[in-house]
Amino acid sequence: xxxxxxxxxxxxxxxxxxxxxxxxxxxxxxxxxxxxxxxxxxxxxxxxxxxxxxxxxxxxxxxxxxxxxxxxxxxxxxxxxxxxxxxxxxxxxxxxxxxxxxxxxxxxxxxxxxxxxxxxxxxxxxxxxxxxxxxxxxxxxxxxxxxxxxxxxxxxxxxxxxxxxxxxxxxxxxxxxxxxxxxxxxxxxxx
Numbered sequence: 001x002x003x004x005x006x007x008x009x010x011x012x013x014x015x016x017x018x019x020x021x022x023x024x025x026x027x028x029x030x031x032x033x034x035x036x037x038x039x040x041x042x043x044x045x046x047x048x049x050x051x052x053x054x055x056x057x058x059x060x061x062x063x064x065x066x067x068x069x070x071x072x073x074x075x076x077x078x079x080x081x082x083x084x085x086x087x088x089x090x091x092x093x094x095x096x097x098x099x100x101x102x103x104x105x106x107x108x109x110x111x112x113x114x115x116x117x118x119x120x121x122x123x124x125x126x127x128x129x130x131x132x133x134x135x136x137x138x139x140x141x142x143x144x145x146x147x148x149x150x151x152x153x154x155x156x157x158x159x160x161x162x163x164x165x166x167x168x169x170x171x172x173x174x175x176x177x178x179x180x181x182x183x184x185x186x187x188x189x190x191x
Contacts, residue, residue: 027117027120027122028121028123038127041119041131042119044136046108048136048137049156051108051156053108062098063094070090074086079186089173092172095169096166099165103165106159126141126144137149174191
């Protein structure tokens with residue numbers, strides 16, 4: 001057997017072996033059934049942590065909710081403030097709401113992606129145990145597959161409430177209240 005013939009035999013064999021090794025490090029192949037199982041585990045993790053995957057509100061729903069809150073606030077304070085003030089409150093609140101909603105959607109989708117990557121190495125039986133166990137976090141399967149869960153949940157919760165957006169909103173509302181001298185009229189102003 002010459003070198004050329006040996007190369008024709010060895011190269012495909014090595015390529016096959018390297019390819020199989022590469023696949024095994026990424027996890028088991030995704031099938032519709034596995035996708036359902038991993039989705040169920042992720043959904044349970046989020047619901048156990050009281051994190052909802054609600055669909056984002058439309059612009060109309062968001063604006064209507066803000067307008068209702070503003071109407072309630074207007075009647076609660078019992079002081080007449082200019083319409084321009086309330087229009088600015090509505091716009092600032094709308095922008096803040098949209099920004100936090102975007103952060104939340106991104107944070108949840110990133111968390112789901114990371115957990116699914118961890119679950120890719122799990123067998124169908126392990127996924128089934130996780131789904132049907134009374135306390136998923138106490139199972140051996142959970143401890144093997146979902147490492148650093150507490151840290152991941154902390155990061156998720158932290159990223160769902162962006163500090164910079166909240167600080168910016170509070171500062172903008174304080175500035176608006178200063179501009180309209182709201183604090184001299186209402187004790188519950190942005191100070």
